[in-house]
Amino acid sequence: MRAVFLVAGAVFKESVRDRVPYGMVMFAVLMIAASYLISQLTAGQDLKIIKDLGLAALSIFGLLIAVFIGIGLVSKEVEKKSVFGLLAKPVTRAQFILGKYLGLVLTLAVNLVVMTVAFYLVLFYMDMTMPAMVKAGWPAPAPDPRLLIAIGLIVAELALVTAVALFFSTFSSPLLSALLTLGLWVAGHFNSDLRRFENVVDVPAAAWVARGLYYVLPNLAPFNVKAEVVYGMPVSATHVGYTLLYALVYISVLLTAATAIFRRRDFK
Amino acid sequence: MTAAIETENLTKDFPVGFWRPRPYRALDNLTLQVEAGEVFGLLGPNGAGKSTTLKLLMQLLYPTRGTARILGRPVGDVSVRQRLGFLAENPYYYDYLTAEELLSYFAKLFGYRGDDVPTRVTRVLDEAGLGAERRMRLRQFSKGMLQRVALAQALINDPEVVFLDEPMSGLDPLGRKQVRDLILRLRARGCTVFFCSHILSDAEALCSRVAIMAQGKMVASGKLVEILAFELKGWELVVANVTGEARAELDKRARQVTPLADGRFMVDLPPTADPARLMHELSGRGIELVSLNPVRDTLEDYFVQTVAAAAPRQTGGV
Numbered sequence: 001m002r003a004v005f006l007v008a009g010a011v012f013k014e015s016v017r018d019r020v021p022y023g024m025v026m027f028a029v030l031m032i033a034a035s036y037l038i039s040q041l042t043a044g045q046d047l048k049i050i051k052d053l054g055l056a057a058l059s060i061f062g063l064l065i066a067v068f069i070g071i072g073l074v075s076k077e078v079e080k081k082s083v084f085g086l087l088a089k090p091v092t093r094a095q096f097i098l099g100k101y102l103g104l105v106l107t108l109a110v111n112l113v114v115m116t117v118a119f120y121l122v123l124f125y126m127d128m129t130m131p132a133m134v135k136a137g138w139p140a141p142a143p144d145p146r147l148l149i150a151i152g153l154i155v156a157e158l159a160l161v162t163a164v165a166l167f168f169s170t171f172s173s174p175l176l177s178a179l180l181t182l183g184l185w186v187a188g189h190f191n192s193d194l195r196r197f198e199n200v201v202d203v204p205a206a207a208w209v210a211r212g213l214y215y216v217l218p219n220l221a222p223f224n225v226k227a228e229v230v231y232g233m234p235v236s237a238t239h240v241g242y243t244l245l246y247a248l249v250y251i252s253v254l255l256t257a258a259t260a261i262f263r264r265r266d267f268k
Numbered sequence: 269m270t271a272a273i274e275t276e277n278l279t280k281d282f283p284v285g286f287w288r289p290r291p292y293r294a295l296d297n298l299t300l301q302v303e304a305g306e307v308f309g310l311l312g313p314n315g316a317g318k319s320t321t322l323k324l325l326m327q328l329l330y331p332t333r334g335t336a337r338i339l340g341r342p343v344g345d346v347s348v349r350q351r352l353g354f355l356a357e358n359p360y361y362y363d364y365l366t367a368e369e370l371l372s373y374f375a376k377l378f379g380y381r382g383d384d385v386p387t388r389v390t391r392v393l394d395e396a397g398l399g400a401e402r403r404m405r406l407r408q409f410s411k412g413m414l415q416r417v418a419l420a421q422a423l424i425n426d427p428e429v430v431f432l433d434e435p436m437s438g439l440d441p442l443g444r445k446q447v448r449d450l451i452l453r454l455r456a457r458g459c460t461v462f463f464c465s466h467i468l469s470d471a472e473a474l475c476s477r478v479a480i481m482a483q484g485k486m487v488a489s490g491k492l493v494e495i496l497a498f499e500l501k502g503w504e505l506v507v508a509n510v511t512g513e514a515r516a517e518l519d520k521r522a523r524q525v526t527p528l529a530d531g532r533f534m535v536d537l538p539p540t541a542d543p544a545r546l547m548h549e550l551s552g553r554g555i556e557l558v559s560l561n562p563v564r565d566t567l568e569d570y571f572v573q574t575v576a577a578a579a580p581r582q583t584g585g586v
Contacts, residue, residue, distance in 0.1 A: 085359060
């Protein structure tokens, strides 16, 4: 397990020294800050806009980091041949894959913590500056701790997307991996429609295919509880628990498949 | 002595083509044994299968057929890598790290902890001549410096067997000498060195045994003293201050006289010539001796003959 953590640490160090995540985090923090200004232009919807934009920024910029670093995690090592030096050490290919994955998840987690802190600073500022009368009309307090539930599920979703990107990275080019990962992310948010495909189409074969895809493709809709949290609606612990369990199982399957593919690869 | 490295009928085919891939045989039935403690050179022209052999031994490639063992263990056994060092051809390492960070990372992968890590890192960086550059990022390194880092990382675990793919590549003459000395030091402490090289003079100076590869096959192997008869093939004489009369005398006796820079001439004499007597005769005419060397069979001659005689590569239907 030590080798896994060492590889993960190297991935994290690489991302810390890489300017791309910094740029994305800076941009996200600016966007969260800007949401405060945008909210000033609206009447009565200011807090909702800040929360919506803040959570969207976390989600989108986290996704960009997950995809654009994730797709290069393995393919870049193979392309630049740095994998030769690493796999000649007492490191199994499974440890390499798991280390790469955990390193990027750690990077994502740290970036999301930075964005979350910026998000909460804006919300605290809003809470302090707004009169009590306005605050009384809010469905939930500005620095609502329940936002952390939505953010936690965003992290889980991004961890799953990272596993998808890593999986594609083990056998395809970075460009194709990016397209496939982003495609799966979009499909994953509309996955529940595939389950009800037979209500729309009369062809049984198409319905079977759609149902098969429903089970194979990641179902990302349950990870999105932004609306519930913004409007102060309850999010059940059962939903969160099952969603996290689903993420864990899906990630495990993807990493197992990625390892199986990577184990068989020849490095010319 | 026990074999440090053994391969038996090691074969590797690569598929070539997209729609109907055909096998391209990069390595064909390689069977060899390298004894513990010897410096073994795998020689051959580009595309001969040298790097493929090394990658199969490091399990960066999987064989189509055949087996390989290192230190008595199958190459797939990860634990054996604890005792190995590997330098890849044209190596690339994480350029966002400093030389010190890279080597610390690799030392930790070998399981070293605490003070042992910086001690080892300092030692191997000093040995590689990079003591002063240890805190520079690798992206600032020249090709030769990267090659030294690559060599240092191959030695971080005091390996019992070291695989070096073109270790002199990108090095200046001083760097090449340092690497040669390093290999000799490794041999002195009982380390087995398996290296691939194009530079035959290095192989000739360092190796106790060599194998020559051509078109994926081993076409010759053995101890250098057995391969090369070291027969005298002639004399190579370099002289200066040659007058017209002396030049005519040289032309009569030599197989060839080649003018060099600054009025010097290289004289190719047959093995039967007596260069001492010739010089004695010519010195009276003011000729100055610059150098005199016997010409013997070299590894390069043997290499060229062997590779030229190799059968064409087999493609398709293997």
